[in-house]
Amino acid sequence: DYSAVSEKNKPEYRRLIQNQLIPEFGAKTPVANLSWDHKHPDGRTTRQWVVNYLDKTRERAPSSASKQETLLRRIFANAARNNWIKGGQNPLGERVATPGQKKKEREGVESYADMKWKDFPEFFQVFNANDCGGESVTRGALLLLLMTGLRVDAVAGMEWSEVDQEKGVWWVSSSRMKTWTPGEEAHHVHLTNPMQDLLERMAKISGDEKFVFPGRKQAGVPKHLNNTSPNRHLQRLGYQGRFQAHGIRSTVRTLTQEVCGTEDFAAALQGGWKVRDKVAGVYDRYAHLDARQKHLVSWSDALLDAGMDVSLI
Numbered sequence: 117d118y119s120a121v122s123e124k125n126k127p128e129y130r131r132l133i134q135n136q137l138i139p140e141f142g143a144k145t146p147v148a149n150l151s152w153d154h155k156h157p158d159g160r161t162t163r164q165w166v167v168n169y170l171d172k173t174r175e176r177a178p179s180s181a182s183k184q185e186t187l188l189r190r191i192f193a194n195a196a197r198n199n200w201i202k203g204g205q206n207p208l209g210e211r212v213a214t215p216g217q218k219k220k221e222r223e224g225v226e227s228y229a230d231m232k233w234k235d236f237p238e239f240f241q242v243f244n245a246n247d248c249g250g251e252s253v254t255r256g257a258l259l260l261l262l263m264t265g266l267r268v269d270a271v272a273g274m275e276w277s278e279v280d281q282e283k284g285v286w287w288v289s290s291s292r293m294k295t296w297t298p299g300e301e302a303h304h305v306h307l308t309n310p311m312q313d314l315l316e317r318m319a320k321i322s323g324d325e326k327f328v329f330p331g332r333k334q335a336g337v338p339k340h341l342n343n344t345s346p347n348r349h350l351q352r353l354g355y356q357g358r359f360q361a362h363g364i365r366s367t368v369r370t371l372t373q374e375v376c377g378t379e380d381f382a383a384a385l386q387g388g389w390k391v392r393d394k395v396a397g398v399y400d401r402y403a404h405l406d407a408r409q410k411h412l413v414s415w416s417d418a419l420l421d422a423g424m425d426v427s428l429i
Contacts, residue, residue: 132184137191140169147195151205162207193297230363233371233422239359240423248352254345256318256429257329261346261361263311263416265368265387267294268361270303272341274328278302279315286311293388303388306409308416314426368415376414382407 141150149156152163160168166188174181189208195201231239246255260271270292278287287302296303307315315328322330329341346361369387372378386408 129183129187132180132187133191136173136180136184137187141165147200150192150195150207151201152207153205166207190297197297230367230370231359233375236419236422239355240419240425242353242355244423244425244428246428248349250349250352252321252429253318253329253331253341254349256314256321257341258346258349258361259314259424259426259429260311261364262368262419262424263308263314264305264412265365265372265383265415266303266305267292267365267388268343268346269294270388272329272343272346274340275326276323276328277326279307279328281312284312288388296388304405304408305386306405306412308413310416310420310424310426311412314429317426317429372411372415372418375418376411378411378414379407382411386411 148154150162152161154162156162156165170181170185173184185208189206192201192206192208196206243255243258257271260274261268264271266288270288273292274286274288278289279285280287284307286305286307288305289302290296290300293300293303318328322328326338327340331339331341331345333339350356350359350361365387369380369383369389372383373380382404385404
């Protein structure tokens with residue numbers, strides 16, 4: 117009942133809990149024994165137990181396995197919320213890879229194309245020229261993706277109500293932060309000078325609308341930019357197979373260490389990764405705001421040096 121599952125689907129999910137999950141994991145199993153690294157009598161941790169179960173289920177019923185994984189993740193998140201297990205001990209805090217994803221990992225295939233730092237000056241020359249005639253909304257979203265290293269859906273769904281101009285902060289709703297539990301405290305993003313310049317330009321385009329990067333309205337209902345638009349723009353710029361919007365996140369995390377000397381934990385926290393540190397959750401994602409601000413400022417400055425020009429949006 118606590119989740120966002122629709123009333124139409126709740127009966128099916130309740131049946132999955134009653135007929136599949138409870139028989140597998142045991143109605144009498146102490147909740148504390150379902151923590152990520154708890155070892156069971158057969159030697160497996162809960163994480164291994166859950167992964168093995170989902171892998172077997174996926175072989176015979178892929179759709180059901182996906183639904184059960186979602187259910188388990190939410191159930192364990194609720195347990196953490198109630199302090200029945202520790203916050204970092206959700207055994208499904210990381211998604212279970214599908215067979216196709218595992219094959220890519222074995223073969224060393226990267227999920228998303230990214231770029232090296234030496235390629236950025238040329239990229240910005242192409243981006244700034246905009247020979248393909250990309251729209252300002254899409255181009256602005258791409259620049260914010262590059263400056264923040266957040267996921268596409270976090271940026272595409274940005275609302276003006278989330279921006280605190282006086283404090284220079286953007287509060288990203290937890291509902292758009294993948295693997296976060298809806299209702300958690302919003303993600304803190306310090307707005308650097310180039311980000312604020314970008315928002316000033318976007319305000320002239322969408323300042324009287326709900327979304328910073330609006331899409332086409334449907335039946336009068338405001339919609340945000342389609343999540344696929346940034347990637348399509350990169351393809352039209354000639355970067356298909358070389359750079360993808362979904363690869364920006366990992367690119368920023370890697371290059372800020374190489375170019376700006378950022379410590380990985382700061383880049384990871386700011387990018388929205390759930391950092392797993394079993395030593396009392398040392399790197400809580402709501403902390404280290406000074407390090408995260410320094411990371412964003414130095415990275416924005418580096419992008420400006422490489423040729424980023426928000427005035428061309």
